[in-house]
Amino acid sequence: MIEFIISAIKIIFLLGFLIFIHEGGHFLVAKLCKIKVNEFAIGFGPTIWRKQGKETKYAIRLIPLRRIC
Numbered sequence: 001m002i003e004f005i006i007s008a009i010k011i012i013f014l015l016g017f018l019i020f021i022h023e024g025g026h027f028l029v030a031k032l033c034k035i036k037v038n039e040f041a042i043g044f045g046p047t048i049w050r051k052q053g054k055e056t057k058y059a060i061r062l063i064p065l066r067r068i069c
Contacts, residue, residue, distance in 0.1 A: 016042065016043070019042060020042050023040070023042065027040050036055060037055070037056045038055075038056065038057065039056065039057040039058075039059065040056055040057070040058050040059070041057075041058070041059035041060070041061055042059075042060050042061065043060060043061030043062060043063050044061050044062075044063050045061050045062035045063045046061065046062045047059050047060070047061055047062075048060045048061060048062055
């Protein structure tokens with residue numbers, strides 16, 4: 001049972017990392033094209049960490065999966 005939980009946690013973090021790379025690409029292209037980005041957040045749900053940049057709010061949320069808006 002412990003092995004299953006550890007495997008599930010590894011998969012969640014791996015998916016979170018892959019999503020970060022994917023969404024980071026969108027973010028960088030938007031910045032290069034001088035498109036205003038209001039918020040760049042990974043995950044959804046309650047905010048774990050937040051930082052306000054010059055024009056962009058950066059955040060890490062509790063559930064490390066992609067939120068579709």
